[in-house]
Amino acid sequence: MTKITSESFENTEKAFVAKSDWQLKKAYWLFKIVNNNTMARLSTRSANLALKMHLPVKGIIKNTVFEHFCGGESIEESQETVAMLNKYGIGAILDYSVEGKHDEAAFDNALKETMRTIENAKGNDKIPYCVFKPTGMGSAELMEKIQLGKELNDEEKAAFGRVRERYYKLGQAAHDSNIRLLIDAEDSWYQQTIDNLLYEMMEKFNKERAIIFNTYQMYRWASLQNIKDAHARGKExxxxxxxxxxxxxxxxxxxERAVEKGYQDPICADKHATDKSYNDGLKYCVENIGEIELFNGSHNEYSNMYLTELMKKHDLAKDDPRIYFSQLYGMSDNISFVLGAEGYNVAKYVPYGPIKHVMPYLIRRAEENTSVAGQSSRELNLLYKEIVRRKGN
Ligand SMILES: Cc1cc2nc3c(=O)[nH]c(=O)nc-3n(C[C@H](O)[C@H](O)[C@H](O)COP(=O)(O)OP(=O)(O)OC[C@H]3O[C@@H](n4cnc5c(N)ncnc54)[C@H](O)[C@@H]3O)c2cc1C
Known part of the structure; x- marks a missing residue:
């Protein structure tokens, strides 16, 4: 098998093997729009507004941006995407991406739906992980209050009891089904509350292998030390x-919040520092792979290549079950499909949910892909390269 180099990720034939000519062109135009900042802002906002006003735009959204970035409106509807990815050696992580709903009924609904993803993944090697977002299961304000060490009233104590119960129900189901469970990370001002809960759960569920996965945002300069501390705790x-x-x-x-509240900025000084923090994190995990399972969630070509080098250096098999590479569905197929074809463990996050409720997720993807943020020109160039390559054949 070949060594992964930066040229490996230029192989557009492998990257877009699953796309028909029509899908390729559609993706090209989608990124073309997104790459134009004004157009991107205008189209996402008007799509959102049109949905709210019940205008008949659902079909257009579903066949364009939704189809590109999401698996479907339900677990069942996402099965086709799961099967397509699997055909190319790539796993799927079904991510219930309904955002912005923060009451007890919404938390219970997210619990029920995430339980369904675990049932669906049980015994299914096409789906190696399940996932949930902390703010899907409990209130950010409550978690922040706990992090600040503030006294909770009886109602808040009961609410946090329910948050714990939701986490433990999911942890137990994942453990009993032998499915790994990823818990996403959001804002630093309540992450410590989540960390504490997850380490407690790891003690219960991660005895033989990792079932519960905490997320480390390496743009926080404290994250590498947090991983080291968690590793030491695991050993103890x-x-x-x-x-x-x-x-x-x-x-x-x-x-912004650090400035507003007058505390030290928790983020690395610049992109270079974040990159170093990320790659040092990969290195630390691979060096301690006997005691850590690693999930590498990145579209950064160097970091993905670097991880393959670290694995080689430590004589690890490409499909070592303790290491997974992951990208978001609809992005960086040049990394996912190439690594998958080379025999590495790869899984795509596949968001799903009713279109109206997935809009915040889609807007974030559009914003992240503007020419300011940078990712879309890379996607555009690769799509264009493949369109030209196919024309030449
Ligand atoms: C499978 C998967 C799961 C994810 N889950 C989560 C999650 O749970 N929580 C979460 O927060 N994000 C999550 N993300 C998004 C992720 O955090 C990044 O925002 C995104 O992937 C871009 O980073 P990158 O490694 O792909 O590469 P790049 O495009 O190389 O890096 C861009 C990132 O670098 C950092 N950066 C950019 N400019 C600066 C600067 N001036 N100073 C300091 N740092 C800078 C930012 O983090 C930015 O997002 C996930 C991504 C993937 C692929």
């Missing part, structure tokens, strides 16, 4: 650390 308490590494998606909010 006898659990395998499940570590999902990402760079982090909420940099602007973090920086």
């Amino acid at each position: 308490k006898g659990f395998v650390l499940g570590a999902k590494l990402v760079r982090g998606a909420y940099m602007e909010n973090e920086r």
Whole structure:
């Protein structure tokens, strides 16, 4: 098998093998729009507004941006995407992406739906992980209050009791089904509450292998030390650390809040520092792979290549079950499909949910892909390259 180099990720024939000519062109135009900042802002906002006004735009959204970034409106509807990815050696992580609903009924509904994803994944090697977002299961304000060490009233104590119960129900179901469970990371001002809960759960569920995975946003300069501390805790308490590494998606909010509240910016000084923090995190996990399972959630080509090098250096098989590579569905297929074809463990996050409720997720993807944020020009170039390559054949 070939060594992964930066040229490997230029192989557009492998990257877009699953796309028909029509799908390829559609993706090209989608990124073309997204790459234009004004157009991107205008189209996402008007699509959102049109849905709210019950205008008949659902079909258009479903056949364009939704189809590109999401598996379907339900678990059942996402099965086709799961099967397609699996055909190319790529797993799927069904991510119930309904955002912005923060009451007890919504938390219970998210619990029920995430339980369904675990049932659906049980015994299904096409779906190696399940996932949930902390703010889907409980209130951010409540978690922040706990992090600040504030006294909770009886109602709040009961509410946090229910949050714990939801986490433990999911942890137990994942453990009993032998499915790994990723818990996403959001804002630093309540992450400590989640960390504490997850380490407690790791003691219970990660005795033989990692079932519960905490997420480390490596744009936080404290994250590498947090991984080391969690690793030490695992050794002391006898659990395998499940570590999902990402760079982090909420940099602007973090920086703004730090200024507003007058505390030290928790984010690395610049992109270079975040990159170093991320790659050092990968290195630490691979060096301690006997006690840590690693989930590498990144679209950064160097970091993905670097992880393959680290694995080689430590004589690890490409499909070592303790290491997974992951990208979001609809993005960086040049990384996922190439690594999958080379025999590495790869899984795509596949968001799903009713279109109207998945809109915040889609808007974030559009914003992240503007020419300012940078990712879309890379996608555009690759799509264009493949269109030209196919024309030449
Ligand atoms: C499978 C998967 C799961 C994910 N889950 C989560 C999650 O649970 N929580 C979460 O927050 N995000 C999550 N993300 C998003 C992730 O955190 C990144 O925002 C996104 O993947 C872009 O980073 P990158 O590693 O792909 O590569 P790149 O495009 O190389 O890096 C961009 C990132 O670098 C950092 N950065 C950019 N500019 C600066 C700067 N000036 N100073 C400091 N840092 C900078 C930011 O984190 C930015 O997002 C996930 C991504 C993937 C692929």
